[in-house]
Every structure is written in structure tokens, then in C-alpha cells.
Amino acid sequence: MQSDAPRNPPRHVAIVMDGNGRWATARGLPRPAGHQAGVETVRRIVEAAPGLGVETLTLYAFSSDNWRRPTAEVAALMLLLRRFVRAETGRLAEAGARLTMLGRRDRLPGGLAEAIAAAEQATAHGTRLHLRVALDYSARDAILDAARRAAALPALTRDVFARLLSGGDHAAEPAPDVDLLIRTGGEQRLSDFLLWECAYAELLFVPRLWPDFSAADLSDAVAWYAARERRFGGVGAGAPQPAPPPATPVPSAA
Ligand code: FPP
Secondary structure, three states: OOOOOOOOOOOEEEEEOOOHHHHHHHOOOOHHHHHHHHHHHHHHHHHHOHHHOOOEEEEEEEEHHHHHOOHHHHHHHHHHHHHHHHHHHHHHHHOOEEEEEEOOOOOOOOOHHHHHHHHHHHOOOOOOEEEEEEEEEOHHHHHHHHHHHHOOOOEEOHHHHHHHHOOOOOOOOOOOOOOEEEEOOOOOOOOOOOOOOOOOOEEEEOOOOHHHOOHHHHHHHHHHHHOOOOOOOOOOOOOOOOOOOOOOOEEOOO
């Protein structure tokens, strides 16, 4: 496949997939019809991402605060997610994609956590794209959980903390920081998504509703990112760049 990747693509793209409900309401349809259309967009974007140079894609499918939605909408979303995981596992594995899930698993309805575990196992060797689905996810809860586990370690660095945040132990592979965060649907907020990992992310808020978001829109977003100058607190490419001071490990409580 020919790659459309620009020279400096975002390695890690995270997306808040907003606007499904409004998309459905505008068509006189029930809100779950918008989520169903949103699943089609997920398929398109997952397919397009590797050709654009994206190595890790994190999608916000359900926040821990989304349990406040009407029971019927939550049930419809969980059903769609289970169907997606079951239907897409083979295709993801064939395409060289690895699927993992972020968030709590103990509150998911019957069959979903098991389907996710099976998909994670079946796609474990994928290297072309790491697809992370955030489900029953709260960044603040994830940070608290990592902090609790960090307290048992003799010393803590940012790198070790990032490994704990990715759901692994202190020696696990951390997900890279988010380079580009996209939120569809016109709102301009983070909604408790990847608060640590987005420390230096470029933020792109687009008015398009998620079911209408296309591979061409993702390509435009990647091109927008590639033209950004990221300074990470420095002064830019033209100026001398001294090395940052070495990271000081923070001793944990004994
Ligand atoms: C926000 O739109 C969207 C969600 C809470 C659900 C996102 C889920 C999907 C796109 C489908 C399943 C995902 C995967 C990974 C297969 P909203 O309902 O808040 O829209 P609104 O702001 O227009 O009401």
C-alpha cells in the first residue's frame, strides 16, 4: 500500500469521538443509531491510520462518567462494543494491528471483558498499529491507580510512572506520549482523557461530528500536525538546544 504519511507524522494520535448523539438527532433517529454510525467511522480511521504514519491510536469509547447516560443508551453502546471487538479481531490481526483496552474491566457487562481479553491475546503480535480503546476510563482514576502502585516502588521517575499508567507494571512498555489529540463535534475540552499523556500534545478541535469524520479528515489533521513547531518548553529549531537536566528520581514513601 502506498503511504500518504507526511515527513513528520504524529506517532500517537488520540481521539475524543464526539457528536454521535447530535448526528442521530439531526436525522430524527435514536441516539444509539449515531453510535452505530460511529462504529463505521472507527473502522475507516483504524484502516487509514497506519498509512498516515500513525503507530498508536487511542480512541475514547466510554468514559467512567458515561455511566450517567440513560440505561438504554449505555446498553446499546456496550452491545456495539462487544460486536465490534468480536467482529474485528480477525481483521485487526490480519492487518497487523494490536488491540488493547484502557480503563476498568470489572464493571463491564457480561461477555465484553472476556471478548476484549480474547482480542488482546489474538492480536498481541501486531506491530503495524497499536489500537487502544479507552472504556470505562477516567484519566484521574488512572493516575490515582498508578500512584497507589508507585507507592510500593523504591524510586519513581516519569518513565516508570508512564509504564504504570499504561496499565502495566513498572517494567512494562509505556505507551508513548500523545502527539496529536483530536476532538470531533466542536466542543473544546479534554473530558478526563489521557491527562498525563497529553502534557505536550497538539490539540485539534474540529466541528465535524464523529460519524461524518473521514479518512481525508484524519489525513488533514496529520498534515496540520506535521506543520506545527513543537518546542517542548524550548525556544524552537533555530536556537541552540541544550540538553535538559537529568531526571531526578522521586523517592516513594517507605
Ligand atoms: C460521544 O458522542 C460518543 C460516545 C460517548 C461513544 C463513542 C463510541 C463509539 C464511536 C462507538 C464504539 C467505539 C468503538 C471503539 C468501536 P455523544 O453521544 O456524546 O454525542 P453528542 O455530544 O452529540 O450527544
